[in-house]
Amino acid sequence: MFRLALEMVRHRVTALIAVACAVVGGAALITGTGVLAESGLRSHLPAGRLGGADVVVAADQEFHPVEDLPIALPERRTVPSRLVGELTGLPGVTATVGDLGFPAALVDAHGRVVAAGDPQASGHGWSSAKLLDAPRVQGRAPSGSGEIAVDSATAAAAGVTVGDRVQVVAAGRAAAGYRVSAVVGSPGAGVFFADTTAVRLSGRADRVDLVGLRTAPGAAERVAAEARTKLKGTGLEVTTGAARGDLVSPGAGASRSLLILLAGSLAGIVLLITGFVMASALAVSIAGQRRDLALMRAVGATPQQIRRLAAAQSTVVAAVALVPGVALGYLLAGQFRGLLADRGVVPSELPLTVSPLPALAAVLLIALAVQVSARSSAWRTSRMPATEAVAESRSEPRNPSRTRTSIGLLVVVAATTMSAVPLFSRTVLGATATSLAGIIAAIGLALAGPALVRGIGNAAARRTRSGVSAPTWLAMANVRAYALRNAGIVSTLAMAVVFVLTYTLTQTTVLAATTDDTRTGTLAQQRLSAPGLGGLPEGTLAAVRRMPGVEAAAPVGSTTVVWPYQQFGDTETDSGSAMILTPDASDVLDLDVREGNLDRLSGATIAVSSDAARSRAAEVGHRVRLVLGDGTPVEATVVAVYDRGLGFGAVVLSHDLAAGHTTTGLDQSVLIRTEGTDKARQGLTVLAASRPGLALEDTHATNTGGLRDAPPEVWINLATIVVLLVYLLLSIANKLVAATAQRRVELGALRLNGTTPRQIRAMMRREAAVTAATALTTAVLLSVIPLALLGQGFLGRPWPAGPVWLLPALALTVTVTAFLTIELPTRQALRTPPADAVRAQ
Numbered sequence: 001m002f003r004l005a006l007e008m009v010r011h012r013v014t015a016l017i018a019v020a021c022a023v024v025g026g027a028a029l030i031t032g033t034g035v036l037a038e039s040g041l042r043s044h045l046p047a048g049r050l051g052g053a054d055v056v057v058a059a060d061q062e063f064h065p066v067e068d069l070p071i072a073l074p075e076r077r078t079v080p081s082r083l084v085g086e087l088t089g090l091p092g093v094t095a096t097v098g099d100l101g102f103p104a105a106l107v108d109a110h111g112r113v114v115a116a117g118d119p120q121a122s123g124h125g126w127s128s129a130k131l132l133d134a135p136r137v138q139g140r141a142p143s144g145s146g147e148i149a150v151d152s153a154t155a156a157a158a159g160v161t162v163g164d165r166v167q168v169v170a171a172g173r174a175a176a177g178y179r180v181s182a183v184v185g186s187p188g189a190g191v192f193f194a195d196t197t198a199v200r201l202s203g204r205a206d207r208v209d210l211v212g213l214r215t216a217p218g219a220a221e222r223v224a225a226e227a228r229t230k231l232k233g234t235g236l237e238v239t240t241g242a243a244r245g246d247l248v249s250p251g252a253g254a255s256r257s258l259l260i261l262l263a264g265s266l267a268g269i270v271l272l273i274t275g276f277v278m279a280s281a282l283a284v285s286i287a288g289q290r291r292d293l294a295l296m297r298a299v300g301a302t303p304q305q306i307r308r309l310a311a312a313q314s315t316v317v318a319a320v321a322l323v324p325g326v327a328l329g330y331l332l333a334g335q336f337r338g339l340l341a342d343r344g345v346v347p348s349e350l351p352l353t354v355s356p357l358p359a360l361a362a363v364l365l366i367a368l369a370v371q372v373s374a375r376s377s378a379w380r381t382s383r384m385p386a387t388e389a390v391a392e393s394r395s396e397p398r399n400p401s402r403t404r405t406s407i408g409l410l411v412v413v414a415a416t417t418m419s420a421v422p423l424f425s426r427t428v429l430g431a432t433a434t435s436l437a438g439i440i441a442a443i444g445l446a447l448a449g450p451a452l453v454r455g456i457g458n459a460a461a462r463r464t465r466s467g468v469s470a471p472t473w474l475a476m477a478n479v480r481a482y483a484l485r486n487a488g489i490v491s492t493l494a495m496a497v498v499f500v501l502t503y504t505l506t507q508t509t510v511l512a513a514t515t516d517d518t519r520t521g522t523l524a525q526q527r528l529s530a531p532g533l534g535g536l537p538e539g540t541l542a543a544v545r546r547m548p549g550v551e552a553a554a555p556v557g558s559t560t561v562v563w564p565y566q567q568f569g570d571t572e573t574d575s576g577s578a579m580i581l582t583p584d585a586s587d588v589l590d591l592d593v594r595e596g597n598l599d600r601l602s603g604a605t606i607a608v609s610s611d612a613a614r615s616r617a618a619e620v621g622h623r624v625r626l627v628l629g630d631g632t633p634v635e636a637t638v639v640a641v642y643d644r645g646l647g648f649g650a651v652v653l654s655h656d657l658a659a660g661h662t663t664t665g666l667d668q669s670v671l672i673r674t675e676g677t678d679k680a681r682q683g684l685t686v687l688a689a690s691r692p693g694l695a696l697e698d699t700h701a702t703n704t705g706g707l708r709d710a711p712p713e714v715w716i717n718l719a720t721i722v723v724l725l726v727y728l729l730l731s732i733a734n735k736l737v738a739a740t741a742q743r744r745v746e747l748g749a750l751r752l753n754g755t756t757p758r759q760i761r762a763m764m765r766r767e768a769a770v771t772a773a774t775a776l777t778t779a780v781l782l783s784v785i786p787l788a789l790l791g792q793g794f795l796g797r798p799w800p801a802g803p804v805w806l807l808p809a810l811a812l813t814v815t816v817t818a819f820l821t822i823e824l825p826t827r828q829a830l831r832t833p834p835a836d837a838v839r840a841q
Contacts, residue, residue, distance in 0.1 A: 019318070020317050031362040044244075054213060054223070056212050057238050103664050106168055112692075137149070137185070139163075258346060269720075281734070311370070425615075470759055513647075518648070521591055535666020552588050555668075560576070563650075581607075583602050608638055610645065752835065
């Protein structure tokens with residue numbers, strides 16, 4: 001059987017190229033997605049300033065839902081400082097350090113802020129220098145409250161050396177002068193204060209961020225085991241090796257979970273498209289071998305042998321194509337990680353985890369898809385009586401399967417029903433229903449396609465005048481007679497158009513709706529922030545409110561909230577960003593409050609979006625349970641329900657509720673509403689310039705709604721669309737080339753009957769025109785309802801937001817692809833003498 005499969009592969013190379021390309025692209029996409037998922041689970045940041053600590057004890061920076069993946073907590077969870085003394089006595093421990101982190105930044109001679117590493121936690125006590133991996137220290141340890149040590153990169157950027165005096169903004173306090181007592185040769189280590197000064201600045205005498213242990217050579221694992229035993233049941237984690245890097249900065253470490261979410265969101269669409277493309281390619285390939293398979297049935301081959309033979313030859317091709325496909329997948333994952341790092345989604349230091357597991361998953365999934373698709377494509381021929389199989393090998397079934405058509409129509413109806421979700425859920429999750437509805441509808445088209453194409457062919461034949469040219473008559477006859485073949489091509493082209501239309505316009509519509517919510521709901525004209533300081537220094541809000549022309553000012557921050565809630569009897573857990581507001585936020589923000597009032601946003605209170613209130617039974621007056629960004633469980637009362645959740649998030653925390661549960665404890669920005677005069681704007685500009693690190697920007701200039709200002713996830717989705725579109729177009733091109741090449745006998749017979757090469761080329765061009773027009777028309781029809789409902793739900797109008805050139809560009813791409821991939825193989829086929837073409841079969 002295997003030898004026969006090899007012989008069939010050797011004689012069907014052209015047809016199987018399409019299968020090979022589908023496998024290469026599918027393996028690359030699956031492998032790349034798997035690498036991202038595995039990196040999210042197993043990759044770690046470099047140990048950095050904890051490189052000298054053999055064992056690190058810290059609080060668990062994850063929330064663990066029941067029967068679900070853990071959720072990263074980006075706010076630092078602290079541990080009791082008494083652990084330093086308790087762990088010192090463990091056998092094998094040579095040094096124990098309680099590490100403190102707080103905002104600290106230098107101010108150079110020109111008044112510019114020079115951030116040292118992570119602005120939120122770059123300040124440390126001098127004892128934390130013991131956690132560095134063999135640092136080279138030039139100078140001496142800082143002593144007293146007026147001295148600091150600085151890492152070499154920060155010192156060079158600020159232009160200071162040992163003995164110089166420099167201004168430092170630390171822990172939200174005003175800039176103060178310090179003398180540089182030492183330069184530490186560990187770039188990015190931060191700013192080191194005397195231990196007593198660090199405790200005073202951090203405001204945490206009884207808590208530390210983590211405890212680092214240095215051990216005797218070879219004793220790290222033994223010390224870690226003893227520490228785990230000692231701390232069992234406390235919720236603290238003992239970490240060694242590569243995992244130490246995730247504790248340097250919880251916010252950066254939390255980015256690993258984004259890789260898991262991203263891979264999960266990509267996996268569904270990648271598997272759908274890969275399976276669809278491979279099934280289509282195998283259907284074309286095996287359709288070209290129906291005569292061979294039918295003759296085997298005539299000489300005694302059993303149905304099982306026919307299906308096994310079809311699967312065997314497809315597996316041979318897939319095995320060859322898997323090798324470059326898997327290798328390409330690893331390269332694709334590296335490029336995608338670079339895009340994520342450039343957009344700030346993950347730290348540039350986060351490496352990919354490269355192992356055979358993604359390749360193994362790709363091999364198994366591709367092998368399964370090839371086996372199922374090949375056996376399904378050969379099913380009809382293998383089940384038919386031998387005489388009928390031979391008779392039908394030169395034609396197609398006269399009538400398309402009614403069962404297949406009915407299932408396809410039901411799938412289209414189900415997809416159309418799914419597209420109504422945005423009318424009831426104005427959320428990002430609700431918008432994804434539009435994209436999925438388009439893809440599912442395209443799959444329904446593939447099932448119902450033969451009946452549709454046959455109907456179009458019959459209608460065209462009835463309307464075609466008897467005096468039309470021979471190429472036109474032949475083209476219409478072929479469309480009607482080979483509905484199954486043409487439907488496969490039409491459905492694949494339509495899927496490409498539907499996929500790009502729905503996915504791209506979903507992104508742009510959600511972006512436009514979010515921008516509109518933010519722009520409409522922001523009453524303030526200016527925003528004052530301090531990105532290089534880790535937060536606004538104390539006294540900034542009061543200074544802003546004293547400025548002439550300022551009518552209102554309110555602090556604004558953000559954090560992460562985990563919300564477990566009951567839905568259909570099961571506990572669901574949602575994690576997302578939450579704003580932190582004060583009761584006077586309504587003077588600078590209009591969240592379109594429907595119930596309650598933001599003025600009551602004090603104490604343990606929250607406001608929620610209308611979608612969250614409806615889906616999670618969180619109306620005004622209800623108490624809900626949340627987990628804050630540092631893992632603290634709280635109960636809060638809902639005091640307001642607002643409608644602009646797309647622009648401002650599903651949850652708003654009161655400033656009082658979030659106090660003490662963020663890494664820095666500082667306000668991140670101040671929104672300012674002025675009387676709108678140039679004098680007020682100029683006064684705020686002078687204030688920002690007079691205080692190091694402050695940045696003033698116009699609120700309505702920060703986001704124009706264009707792609708330039710799009711959030712990282714939009715760029716990621718657009719990059720995914722481009723990659724998948726290239727895969728689809730290459731697969732379509734190969735499929736069309738293979739389908740046209742298999743018509744050599746048909747074209748040779750036409751030439752023997754007197755049809756000229758020019759007439760044949762004209763016939764093929766007309767078939768290409770019908771194919772492209774049918775694909776574009778059906779794609780637009782499948783997309784129009786989901787996109788209209790999306791626009792109505794998100795923008796209040798029955799059309800989406802997006803570039804007007806997208807559809808014409810897609811129409812041109814589909815048309816050019818159809819014409820070129822049919823025209824070129826046709827010309828190649830016409831070079832073969834017609835008698836030789838017929839005899840070759």
